[in-house]
Amino acid sequence: MQRIFAFVMAALLLVAGCQAATSPSAEAPGRSAVETVDLxxxxxxxxxxxxxxxxxxxxxxxxxxxxxxxxxxxxxxxxxxxxxxxxxxxxxxxxxxxxxxxxxxxxxxxxxxxxxxxxxxxxxxxxxxxxxxxxxxxxxxxxxxxxxxxxxxxxxxxxxxxxxxxxxxxxxxxxxxxxxxxxxxxxxxxxxxxxxxxxxxxxxxxxxxxxxxxxxxxxxxxxPTTAEAFTALIVMTPTMSEYFASWRDSRFVAGEASTQRDFVAISRLADIQDILGGLEVVYAQVRPLAETANPEQAAQIAAGLSALKSFVADIYAQEQAGRRYTPEEADILGAEAQNRATAITGQISQIAAELGIELVE
Structure with missing residues (x-):
């Protein structure tokens, strides 16, 4: 629980920073538009x-x-x-x-x-x-x-x-x-x-x-509210390093040397894809609203989420085909996934700031 709210607070600071540094590409919609989006x-x-x-x-x-x-x-x-x-x-x-x-x-x-x-x-x-x-x-x-x-x-x-x-x-x-x-x-x-x-x-x-x-x-x-939808996206997207670390330490990478008691039946890579799939559903519902603030960036967010999911899916497909990744490779892949997720989160945070959406604590 504390990990989740730590991410929320970090995201709030990120939103504030983006809001101060960015000039909206279009006039922000009124409060009624934000509140009436179909979720x-x-x-x-x-x-x-x-x-x-x-x-x-x-x-x-x-x-x-x-x-x-x-x-x-x-x-x-x-x-x-x-x-x-x-x-x-x-x-x-x-x-x-x-x-x-x-x-x-x-x-x-x-x-x-x-x-x-x-x-x-x-x-x-x-x-x-x-x-x-x-x-x-x-x-x-x-x-x-x-x-x-x-x-x-x-x-x-x-x-x-x-x-x-x-x-x-x-x-x-x-x-x-x-x-x-x-x-x-x-x-x-x-x-x-x-x-x-x-x-x-x-x-x-x-x-x-x-x-x-x-x-x-x-x-x-x-x-669901618009604020909760953006909160979920901003909180959960930048958690790739945590998920990849648990994959690195699991039997799927560490083999018999692993001391993890969980993530032994299903590869964490499959879990990551499922989590990202749920986040894509959330973003699809707020994307029309995001487009009113910045159409180009709204499209980039959707493309970024899809590309991140595909990135993980490709690693998982290779694992399923018999490739055994080393812990060092898992760290490199995790860093790449985290960099992508952090960039996406920054874009989502910027859109939230332009829309005047306050995240939920």
Whole structure:
């Protein structure tokens, strides 16, 4: 949450600087023009993706329930469970992974709006962005996780991270280290072949579904404003270095040397494309207004967002084709993405200043 508002304050200073240094190319529209711009597509986009996210989160919770039921029937003797009913356990866990892999990209498609809108931003911290209390007490997700067996995990971090690290076994506290869980029966344990703690998985999946439902309700009650649209663009566009750093440190670049517990199932590059896609939806709705202030710059912003997304897509396509980038290459690519994003943000900020739009804190 503090990271988001830090970006907002930096953007406010940038807007002020641009306003002082720039002569508008056209007379700024009246307040009524700013207030009456049609932003309905932003809400429709958000509603559609959050509804699909709710369905995927429900499927994740249901699959986690099936695994929990199997563990309960075995009296939480995981060695016995994997010896006697491993096929059923793997089936439930594979269903949970499939649901997670569906839910995560759906959230990334709306993260640019949710995280960039102060009225909704707390959901981003809880669902996807917040650190654990141990890692970063100041920016920790503000939740404790109560498990079905009564245990409480204080400030465990964001819920996509908790469920991912449980399902793929990247947090040793969330799996049974003394259980041999050979998912494919090949006699060797590969990455992700673990016996998740059913209590942690169910607790995390249930909480994720609960907060997605609450997000859905908040979205239904929310009506976007022009100021919120520009705030989301200015806050979320210049976050490329952060995303590329998490990609650099993930298994997709660092391989077995990675100590990250999350971003192991889906490349961060895919997430970045989804986030930028959501921001393009936002900008498309305010572009007609931006054109009243500076048509040329309005077009440059749209082209810049598209080019940035294509830049990331090309890197991702090469990764999917088998290329393994080095950490040094990831840093270089991240710097290029950040430079592009910073330039785009400066243009958006300048348009906002010419329109007299004050960002939302």
């Amino acid at each position: 309905s597509e932003i809400k429709r986009y958000l509603q559609a993706n959050v509804q699909a996210l709710e369905e995927a989160a429900s499927a994740l919770a249901a699959a986690s329930d099936r695994y929990y039921a199997l563990a309960s029937e075995a009296n939480f003797d995981y060695a016995a469970l994997w010896q006697r009913r491993s096929a059923e356990a793997v089936e439930a866990l594979m269903a949970a992974r499939t649901a997670w892999m569906t839910a995560s990209p759906l959230y990334e498609k709306v993260e640019g709006i949710v995280a960039g809108t102060p009225a909704l931003a707390t959901f981003d911290v809880i669902l996807d962005a917040g650190a654990s209390g141990e890692e970063d007490p100041e920016n920790a997700a503000p939740i404790d996780l109560t498990l079905p067996d009564g245990r409480i995990l204080p400030r465990p971090g964001n819920l996509f991270g908790v469920t991912e690290s449980t399902l793929w076994g990247t947090d040793p506290d969330y799996v049974l280290a003394d259980v041999t869980a050979d998912w494919d029966g090949d006699g060797a344990l590969g990455f992700g072949e673990v016996a998740p703690d059913a209590n942690v998985l169910k607790g995390g999946a249930d909480a994720l579904y609960q907060y997605v439902v609450e997000l859905s309700q908040a979205v239904e009650a929310w009506e």
